[in-house]
Amino acid sequence: MELYLHRYFKKGMNPFRSISELPDSEIPVFMKQYFPNHQWFHANPEQRIRNRRKVEQWLYKEFVKLGGEPETMYPCYFSLGASPFLSQFESFEGETSEVKIPLKKFSSKEISFTYPDSFFSTWLSEYNKHPLFDKELNGRVFTIEKMNELISQGAIPVGQSIGTQYYEYQFYIEAQVWNYDKLLSNVET
Numbered sequence: 001m002e003l004y005l006h007r008y009f010k011k012g013m014n015p016f017r018s019i020s021e022l023p024d025s026e027i028p029v030f031m032k033q034y035f036p037n038h039q040w041f042h043a044n045p046e047q048r049i050r051n052r053r054k055v056e057q058w059l060y061k062e063f064v065k066l067g068g069e070p071e072t073m074y075p076c077y078f079s080l081g082a083s084p085f086l087s088q089f090e091s092f093e094g095e096t097s098e099v100k101i102p103l104k105k106f107s108s109k110e111i112s113f114t115y116p117d118s119f120f121s122t123w124l125s126e127y128n129k130h131p132l133f134d135k136e137l138n139g140r141v142f143t144i145e146k147m148n149e150l151i152s153q154g155a156i157p158v159g160q161s162i163g164t165q166y167y168e169y170q171f172y173i174e175a176q177v178w179n180y181d182k183l184l185s186n187v188e189t
Helices: 024-034 039-043 045-065 118-126 144-152 180-184
Strands: 004-010 076-080 096-102 111-114 161-163 168-170 174-177
Touching: 024 045, 045 111, 045 118, 111 144, 118 174, 174 180
Parallel strands: none
Antiparallel strands: 004 076, 004 096, 076 174, 111 174, 161 168
16 A cells, blocks of 8 residues: 655645744744634744744754754654544634645655654653653654554554644644655645
8 A cells, every 4th residue: 555645734825835934933923814713823822933943853853863864954744644633624724735745755864754743742752641652652753664664563553632722633643854845846636
């Protein structure tokens, strides 16, 4: 079975734009303009930006340790396989669009993975007494080879979710692509 990376985004927007490319002072302006109802972000934008920067620095360092060769300081985020949660995520505030790219288009030098997404993965590793914490999966960055191994062994839990103040968050495997040029040349809609 061929695996695909799925990128979900607000219809009409650039699918490969990241708010991380903006200065911190411009991120709240961008979010207010394009995502005015995004309660989670707007509840504490300064903290959300700090958390994002911290997680992306951690991803970058861990990816380099694994032999990755990032071409950017921040990745473009995908789910490995379709994610009904992301495709129906109300924070897109409008119609959701999707692009998908075959996983086989990427090498271990340009892609990394976390389970679940990098933000929850690091959160669970910090609060490792949480019942969903898995020391083999959370707070770790994986290569394409290791993620394929975990999937083939059935080591990735299916159907896990966690309730937050804003929504029921369904876990998925997050892929971080560190080569934006490669993305533009391999898009499938």
